[in-house]
Amino acid sequence: MFRSIRDSLSRTRQSVFGQIANVLGTGEINDETWEDLEALLIQADVGVPTTLALVDAMRARVKRDNLYRADQLIQALKDELRTILFDAPTFELEEKRQLTVVMVVGVNGSGKTTTIGKLAYKYKGDGRNVLLVAGDTFRAAAIDQLKIWSERADVPLISGAPNGDPAAITYDGIRAARARGYDLLFIDTAGRLHTKFNLMKELEKVYGVCKKSVHAAPHEVLLVLDAPTGQNALTQAQKFKESVNVTGVILTKLDGTAKGGMVFAIYRELGLPVRFIGTGEKIVDLAPFDADQFIEGLFDS
Amino acid sequence: MFESLGNRLQSVFDGLQRRGKLTEADVDKAMREVRLALLEADVNFKVVKSFVKRVRERAVGQEVMRSLTPGQQVVKIVHDELIQTLGEPGRLNLGLQSPAVIMLVGLQGAGKTTMAGKLALHLRKQGRRPLLVGADVYRPAAIDQLQTLGRQLDIPVYDEGADADPVKVCANGVKQAAKAGMTTVILDTAGRLNIDEMMMGEIEAIKAKTNPIETLLVADAMTGQEAVRVATDFNNAVSITGLIMTKVDGDARGGASISMREVTGVPIKFLGTGEKLKDIEVFHPDRLASRILGMGDMLTLIEKAQTEMDQAEAQEAGERLLKGQFTLEDFLKQMQQIKKLGPIGQLMEMIPGMGKMTKDVDLSDAERDLKRIEAIIQSMTPQERRSPKILKASRKRRVAAGSGTTVQEVNALLKQFREMQKVMKQLRGGRGRGRGGLSSLLGRF
Numbered sequence: 162m163f164r165s166i167r168d169s170l171s172r173t174r175q176s177v178f179g180q181i182a183n184v185l186g187t188g189e190i191n192d193e194t195w196e197d198l199e200a201l202l203i204q205a206d207v208g209v210p211t212t213l214a215l216v217d218a219m220r221a222r223v224k225r226d227n228l229y230r231a232d233q234l235i236q237a238l239k240d241e242l243r244t245i246l247f248d249a250p251t252f253e254l255e256e257k258r259q260l261t262v263v264m265v266v267g268v269n270g271s272g273k274t275t276t277i278g279k280l281a282y283k284y285k286g287d288g289r290n291v292l293l294v295a296g297d298t299f300r301a302a303a304i305d306q307l308k309i310w311s312e313r314a315d316v317p318l319i320s321g322a323p324n325g326d327p328a329a330i331t332y333d334g335i336r337a338a339r340a341r342g343y344d345l346l347f348i349d350t351a352g353r354l355h356t357k358f359n360l361m362k363e364l365e366k367v368y369g370v371c372k373k374s375v376h377a378a379p380h381e382v383l384l385v386l387d388a389p390t391g392q393n394a395l396t397q398a399q400k401f402k403e404s405v406n407v408t409g410v411i412l413t414k415l416d417g418t419a420k421g422g423m424v425f426a427i428y429r430e431l432g433l434p435v436r437f438i439g440t441g442e443k444i445v446d447l448a449p450f451d452a453d454q455f456i457e458g459l460f461d462s
Numbered sequence: 463m464f465e466s467l468g469n470r471l472q473s474v475f476d477g478l479q480r481r482g483k484l485t486e487a488d489v490d491k492a493m494r495e496v497r498l499a500l501l502e503a504d505v506n507f508k509v510v511k512s513f514v515k516r517v518r519e520r521a522v523g524q525e526v527m528r529s530l531t532p533g534q535q536v537v538k539i540v541h542d543e544l545i546q547t548l549g550e551p552g553r554l555n556l557g558l559q560s561p562a563v564i565m566l567v568g569l570q571g572a573g574k575t576t577m578a579g580k581l582a583l584h585l586r587k588q589g590r591r592p593l594l595v596g597a598d599v600y601r602p603a604a605i606d607q608l609q610t611l612g613r614q615l616d617i618p619v620y621d622e623g624a625d626a627d628p629v630k631v632c633a634n635g636v637k638q639a640a641k642a643g644m645t646t647v648i649l650d651t652a653g654r655l656n657i658d659e660m661m662m663g664e665i666e667a668i669k670a671k672t673n674p675i676e677t678l679l680v681a682d683a684m685t686g687q688e689a690v691r692v693a694t695d696f697n698n699a700v701s702i703t704g705l706i707m708t709k710v711d712g713d714a715r716g717g718a719s720i721s722m723r724e725v726t727g728v729p730i731k732f733l734g735t736g737e738k739l740k741d742i743e744v745f746h747p748d749r750l751a752s753r754i755l756g757m758g759d760m761l762t763l764i765e766k767a768q769t770e771m772d773q774a775e776a777q778e779a780g781e782r783l784l785k786g787q788f789t790l791e792d793f794l795k796q797m798q799q800i801k802k803l804g805p806i807g808q809l810m811e812m813i814p815g816m817g818k819m820t821k822d823v824d825l826s827d828a829e830r831d832l833k834r835i836e837a838i839i840q841s842m843t844p845q846e847r848r849s850p851k852i853l854k855a856s857r858k859r860r861v862a863a864g865s866g867t868t869v870q871e872v873n874a875l876l877k878q879f880r881e882m883q884k885v886m887k888q889l890r891g892g893r894g895r896g897r898g899g900l901s902s903l904l905g906r907f
Contacts, residue, residue, distance in 0.1 A: 200507055206686040209502045269709060269737075270571025270682065275601075299737070301575075301610035302603040309602035323610075354712040357737075358829065387571060391504035391686025393714035414570060417655045419688045442570075442600065 190223060194231050198238075205422035208392045211429060215241055239456055245425050246452035249434030253380040253408065254345075260338055262346045262371050262378035265411075266364060266401055267385035269352030272413035274303060276385050276439055277347050278310025279447035284345055285316050292343040294334035295320035296327040296367060297351040307349050313444055327351065328366040335374045348379075355400035368405040382407045383436065386427075388419035395426045402431055412450070413439035489521045492536055505717030506690040509724045517543050544751035549723050552704070552731035552745035554585075556646065557675045561593070561639040563647045565632075565672065566706075567665050567696055568680035570653030573708035575604060577680050577734055578650040579611035580742040584732075585646050586617065593644040595635030596621035597628040597668065598652035608650055615739060618644070628652065628664060633671045649674065656695035669700050677702045678731065681722060683710040689718035690725050697726045708734035711741070790847040790879060794839045797832060837865035838875050850876055 188194075195216060202212040215238070222228070222237045254263055265273050265280075277293060285291045293311050295318055297303035304320045311318040319334040331348055338346045350367060353360035371379040384407045386394050401407045412421050415438045427433050435450040493514050500510045520539045556562040564581070566574045575598070582592040594612055596619055598604035605621045612619035620635040632649050639647045651668065654661035669677060679693060679702045696702055705726070707719045710733045723730055730745045839847060841864030846853055853861070853876065855869075862869045 203501055204507050204687045206688070209498060268684070268712070270573055272571055278602075300607070301614070302606035305606045306601070306603035354709060356711070356713050389569065389682070389686060389688045389692070390684050391688075391714070391718065392502065393504070393684045393712065394686075396713060414655075417569070417688070418657055418691050419686075423686070 188231050189229055190231050190234065194234065195220070198234065202422070205420040206391055206394075207422035208395065208426045211245075211426040214429075242425065242456050243453075245429045246456065247428070247432075249409075249436075249452070252436060254436075256380070258344075258380075260335075260344055260346065260375055260378075261380045262335065262348070262375050264348045264350065264368065264371065264379045264382045264405065265385060266350050266382060266405060266407065267352060268354055268397055269300075271352065271385045271387045271390075272439060273297075273352060273385045274306050274310065274349055275442070276411055276413060276437075276447070277307065277349050278314055279439070279444055280347055280437075281311065281316045282314035282444045283447060285314055289345045290343045291316040291345045291347065292334065292338045292341075293318045294331055294346060294348040296330055296348050298323055298325045298327055298330065299351040303349075303351065310444075327363065328370045331367050331370045332374065335371070355397050355404075361400070361404045365404055379405075381409060383409050383411050384433070385411045385413055386423075387414045388412055388421040389414060389417065390423065392423060392426075394423040395430060398427045398431050398433055402433065407433060409434050409436040411435070411437045411439065416440045416446070486522055489518060489536070493518050493521070496540065500717060500720075503715030503717035504684075504686045504689070504721075506687055506721035506725075509690065509721045512724075513543065513547060513720075541751050544720075545747045547720055547724055548747035548751060549727075549729045551747060552729055554676060554731060555703070556590075559675070560645045561636060561647045562645065562676075563636055563649065563672050563674040564676045564678065565649040565651065565665070565669060565674040565700075566678050566680050567651050567700060567702070568653060569655065569682070569692060570601070572653065572680045572682050573734055574598075574653060574680045575607050575611070575650050576739075577706055577708060577732075577742075578608065578648050579615060579617075579739050580734065581732070582612075582617045582646075582648055583615050583739050584742050585648075586615075590646045591644045592617055592646040592648055593635065593639040593642070594619040595632055595647060595649045597631050597635075597649055599624045599626055599628055599631075600652045604650075604652065611739070618642075629667045629671055632668045636672050647672075656692045656699075662695070662699045665700050676704060678704045678706050679722070679726075679728075680706045680708060681718060683707045683716045683718060683733075684712060684714040685718040687721075689721045693722040693726045697728070702726060702728055704728050704731040706730070706732045706734065707745075711735045788883060790839050790842065790850055791844070793879065793882075794836065794847070797836060801832065834865070834867055834871065835875060838862075838867055838872055841865040850879065 198219070199212055199216050202215060203209065207215070218241050219234060219237050222241070223234070226237075228234065228237065254261060263280075265277055267273050274297065281291050281293055291314075293307060293316055295304045295307045297307070298321060301323075304323060308318055308320065319330065319337050321330040321333070327350060334346060334348065337343075348367065348371070350364060351360070353364065355361065368379065368382070382401075382405050384398055384401050386397065390397075398407065398410065410424070410427060410433050412424060412435050415421055421438075424435050428435075435452075437447050438450050440446045440448060496517065497510055497514045500513065501507065505513070517536075517539055520543070521536050554564070556564075566578055566581075568574050578594055582594055585592045594608055594617060596605040596608040598608075602624075605624060608621070609619050611617075620631075620638050622631045622634065628651065632651075635649065636647050638644075649668065649672065651665055652661070654665070656662070677700050679696050681689065681692065685692070693702075693705070705719070705722055705728060707716070707730060710716060719730055730747075733743045733745055735741045735743050838861060841861045842850075842853070846857065846861075853872075858869050858872050862872050865872075
C-alpha cells in the first residue's frame, strides 16, 4: 500500500515539480526564471489566480530576503506552498461517538462509489463497525456497483429500488445503523454537476435528513474530486460547500500523470483539507493525505 | 458552458470596440487578456502560446489597421482562429461496410458507458441498427450499467460477463452483430490510464481484432492541463479518429476541447450535454466558437426547436393567437413545448447577447416561476382555462390551494394574461408595436 503512494507521488514529482528543480535549478534569477515558474505552476493545474499570487509572493520574498540564485526560489516556493496548506481541522470521521455519518458527494465520474469501497475496507480494518448506504439511485447499476464493493470490503449495505428517493434510503440507513449498532455510516450519492439546481436540492435533502436524525450529523461531507480536473475543481468545491457544507476533499486518480495542483486553490480559497488520495483501482489504493509529505515529495528529485 | 471564456473575451473586446483605431500596443494588451482568458479556461499552456501567436500575427497586420472598427476585426480574427482550431463539424464516418464498428476509449469516469447509450440512441434515430458491446470487465457492475441502458433504450447489448477477455468479447460482439443483421457496433471499453501500458495494450489488441472505422476518445470537458497528455497518449496507442467531450452542461470553461483537438488534429464529433440519454449534440465548431465569444448559438436553438416541438400544435396555437382566441390552455401548451427544449439557462446562452446577461441572473428563479405558472393553470378546470373571466374569489382560492400558491399569485398571472391578450389584439389589428408574449409575461410575473 505504501509503495503505491510513493510511486504515484514520485510520478507527480518527476513530471512537474521535477521540472521546477531542473528549470530553476541553475543560474541567477532573471525574467525568464519568472516566466518558467509561472508556466510550470499553470501546467500543474495550480490555476491562474493562485499561480499569480504565488509568483507575486515569491517576488516579494526574493526582494526582501535578497535571494539571487534560482535554486533559492525552490525553498521559497516550498515555504509559500506550506503556508497555503495550513493545519487541517480535526477529522471528525475519526472522532469517537456513537454514530458517525459521512456523506460522499461529487460530480459524475469522479470516483465516489469506488472511494466508498476503499473507505469501508480501511475503516473496517481499523475496527470500526461500518455500514454503507446506496444513495445513488439514478445512474444505471450504481447500486450493483456499490454492492460489489460492499462484498469486497465485507460490510453490509442498505439499498432501495432504482430511482427511489435518496433521502428516504438515507433515513433507512440511519435507522438501521442505530438499531444494529453500527458506528460509521457512509452515504454514497449520485454524481451531479454543481450547476444542476434540482439535483443540488436533492442533495440538500439528504443532508437535511442526516442533520435531523443524528446529533451534529453529517459529521463529514467529503467531496470526491478527480486529479485530472482543471480549474473547475474550485467552482465545484465552492458550490458543493454552499449546498451541503463540504468539510474535506478526496483526490482520486492520482496514479495517472495528473498533477492535482488545484488542491492549493481549494485550500487557499475555501479552507478545505484533502483527507485522502486515491492511487489505483484496488481496494487498498487509498492513502491519507499528508500535506508536509506531499510538499516534500514534490521537491525531492 | 464555456460562458466564462466568452465573458472574459467580451470584456476585452468591449474595451477595443470603444476605440476608433487599434495601435500595436492595443493588440498587445488584448493578446495578454486573450492569453489569460484561455489559460483560465484550462486551455493547455502550449496550445495557448501558439494560438495567441497566430492571432497576433493576423491582428497586427494591415487587416486590422485599415478596418474601420478594429475591435470587431480582432473579435473576428479570434473567432476565425477558434473555428480553425476547433476543426470541422462532427460527422461520423461509418463507411459502407456493415457492421460499422465504433470503439469508445478514455480515462475512468469520463462517461464512456453513458455516451455509448446516447450514441446508440442517436444512431438509431438516423435509421441504423446498433448493438452495444460491454467490454468493461474491470469496473464493478459496468456491464450491468450498459445492460440497464440497453433495456431503457430497447437496444440489444452483447456481453460475456465480468470474467471474460475483453478482446474476445469485442470480436465476438462484432460477429454476433453481423449474424443478427445489425449495422453498427459500439464497443464500450473499460476506463484506463493513459500511462498504464498493459491496459493500453488491451485496446490496441481490440482495435487490431475488430478493425473499428471510428475510434473515439471520450473526455471530460472539465479536464485541465492534463488533456494534452491524455489525448496524445491515446492517439499514439490507437490512432483515434475523433473526440467526444462530455459533461459540457456544467460551467467548466471547456478549454480541454481546444487543447485535445489541437494536439491530435482529429475532429470533435459529439458533445454530451446532460444526464438524459437524449442529451447528445453533434459538434459544430462555428457554433461553439460563437458561443465562446458570447455571440450566441441561434442555429442550435432553432434545430432543437424543430426536433422537439410539435409543429402542428404550434401552428394551431399560432392561428388561434392571431384570431384572438388564445386561451390559458394554449399558453400552457406553449410553455410545455418550451420546457422540452431544456433548462432556460441553456437556452438563453444560445441567444446572441444573452450569455453575458444570464451570468448575473439566477435562472433557477425563472424555472420555478415557470413551474408555478404551470401549476396554477393545471389547477383550473378546462372551462376556467378557456374563459378565465369566470374566476371569482372562491374559484381563485381553490386554484391557489390546488397549486400551492396564493390568490395574489393567481391574480398576477391572470392580469399578465389579460395584458398579453390585449397585446395580441393590437398585433392583430396592426396597431402599435407591442412586445408581448411569453417573455413579457414571464418578465413581469
